[in-house]
Amino acid sequence: MIRIQQVKLELNHTKEDMFKVIEKTLRVSSHEIIAVEIVKKSIDARKKSEIKYVYTIDVEVKEPSEIIKRTKNKHVSIAKKDFYQFPDPGINQMKSRPVIVGSGPAGLFCGLMLAKAGYAPILIERGESVEKRKITVDNFWDGESLNSESNVQFGEGGAGTFSDGKLNTLVKDPTGRNRKVLEIFVKAGAPEEILYINKPHIGTDILVDVVKNIRNKILEYGGDIYFDTCMKDLLIKDGKVSGVELKNHERILTDLVILAIGHSARDTFQMLSQKPLIEMTSKAFAIGVRIEHPQSLINNSQYGVKFHEILPNASYKLATTLENKRGVYSFCMCPGGYVVNASSEPKRLAVNGMSYHSRNSQNANSAIIVTVTPEDFEYQGPLAGMEYQQRLEEAAYLAGEGRIPIQLFGDFCNNKSSTTFGDFDTCIKGNWKFSDLNQIIPKTVADSLKMGIMQFEHNIKGFSKEDAILSGVESRTSSPVRIPRDTFFESKVKGLYPCGEGAGYAGGIMSAAMDGLKVAEAIAKKYKKYYNS
Known part of the structure; x- marks a missing residue:
């Protein structure tokens, strides 16, 4: 089996187009190709005017080594596959069902x-x-x-x-x-x-x-x-x-x-x-908020106007380290998704992001979070992080009066509760209420979120727009214990x-x-x- 990497094709390409590239790359005719398997497919959007699909493809042919010698192409090699093997049974007797x-x-x-x-x-x-x-x-x-x-x-x-x-x-x-x-x-x-x-x-x-x-x-x-x-x-x-x-x-x-x-x-x-x-043991995790933008804003930033309507809704991955040494990053980004009430305990409220397979809602959302460590918790102990989460979620429940507390980014920066939306509405599963997230999130974390979101404007134009919608609290990013x-x-x-x-x-x-x-x-x-x- 031969592996071809960096196979670039137009966005509207056909199966026949793919086979023509394979035949040209390997210098073989169609009848010499026994089977074709797509190993990886991604989008190369580095040049907004020339966005293409990029494939890694495995091709089954006779005498693959001879073909590789003939092609002399750095992107062509023998395919290496990792095959999973469940182990054979051990020798100890299992006394009861696990x-x-x-x-x-x-x-x-x-x-x-x-x-x-x-x-x-x-x-x-x-x-x-x-x-x-x-x-x-x-x-x-x-x-x-x-x-x-x-x-x-x-x-x-x-x-x-x-x-x-x-x-x-x-x-x-x-x-x-x-x-x-x-x-x-x-x-x-x-x-x-x-x-x-x-x-x-x-x-x-x-x-x-x-x-x-x-x-x-x-x-x-x-x-x-x-x-x-x-x-x-x-x-x-x-x-x-x-x-x-x-x-x-x-x-x-x-x-x-x-x-x-x-x-x-x-x-x-x-x-x-x-x-x-x-x-x-108590372990580090991350807390923060969900941020919503119009999906069109993210698509235009990632793809440009020319191709955004024929490509799937775009995602993003952002990270920065601030002068205060806090890391701020996106997490669980949901293109065309919804913010959801993810609570599991009475009088405590947490949010998460969700999408359906089509990812076709009007908004993109992502957690924007800041790492917190045992040094941030009020006391030490194996459950200190868990109780830190609970206090945040209790504050969120109170701020929203049992509903998801939401706030526009501009109002978050100005420490005041929002009263209306800007150019777009929220996509939320669950009841919500305009609130002030500064009342929920510790000041060091809130300040880091504000600085981080402002810095992400350099990556995505419009990311720090004043009417971006925040909701909280995102507290279940990972387990607080090990x-x-x-x-x-x-x-x-x-x-x-x-x-x-x-x-x-x-x-x-x-x-x-x-x-x-x-x-x-x-x-x-x-x-x-x-x-x-």
Whole structure:
């Protein structure tokens, strides 16, 4: 298989155009080409007058080495692929079925791999199945009361289900886990293009069905999933896991527990912190606001006027370090998206960004956030960051009187509450209220946000426009704690496997799913398959 990089084609190119370039580059005729696979597709918009699609393409031909010698092209080489291989079973006897706590990306993918390999996992999820959860979340956004057990944060699919469904990751992975996760998503109903586009995403509307299809595969392979089932206690005996106790005092006895609880399971963090044998540490994360602009402004900046109508809605990624040494950056950018009420606790309010697959709302939104460290928290301790988040969310709830507090950027800079919109309206899921975000966010962070947004004007003209819409508080960017684990993925409590974003080992759908695979691999390497006699 030959790999061709830097294949540039016009935006309106055809399949025939692509084959002509392949034939010319490799100096072969069409009948010599056996198969073609797109490996990567991106947009080169560096020259606004000459925007093109850029491809990496694998081509199957006879005698590839001879063709490479003949072409003498630095962009042509033998294709190297990373193939994922799940490990063979270990030698230790598994005495009981493993229990996975949480069915976000980490829990679902860990459960899928273990079930497929014959380990019959039991997944317990405090929230509802994804179909019921979607109805509950939509009703909340329409004004019904918050369900603190099933919401944007809790329920099958995890917090990522009600986000943009972005699948990009900065994790370098020669093991093929990244590709494996994408392939599983495609088999479960995600668009095939996520296998090769530069910034893949699925969208909330499609993710609901994808998550349900992954669940059905887990059940088909011999796993079980229990919804509306919250772990209230982790049972430990002689330094080892012995089971979990549920909210109805029922117990599931097991010597293997995978903690895939997500970054918002604060009651679970509280319970775990009271276990002397479980180590927990406070960690840095980031807080800030959502910022909305007209999507047309972002498109024109990224693409120029000539091409913006025939390209997908544009995204951006921004970062700067200020003179005060604070880093300010964009996070979870949602082209054509919505700001959503992402609360999970009574009288506390948090926001997030979400898009559907089409990304066709009028606004672009992104978190603009500032890193905070344990030195910023009021006191030290494993839950200091969590309580810092809670105080911010309580302030946001009060400022908005239970609704999402929003403010125009110009008013934010002038420390006054907004009273009306400027040239465009907000795209929000949930009730909102004009407020003053300076009353919510610590002054050092607020000042950093103001300076950072002003600096981003150099990257995107109009970014710091006075009527850009801010909403707060963006506080759930990542877990505020880490639960240490060894090289075999176990904590100091034997049989306890901290996993995914909640344990501090991931930062999004892809990295969480890949961590779920890692933990499943570690268990498989150690234990024989489980057979229920």
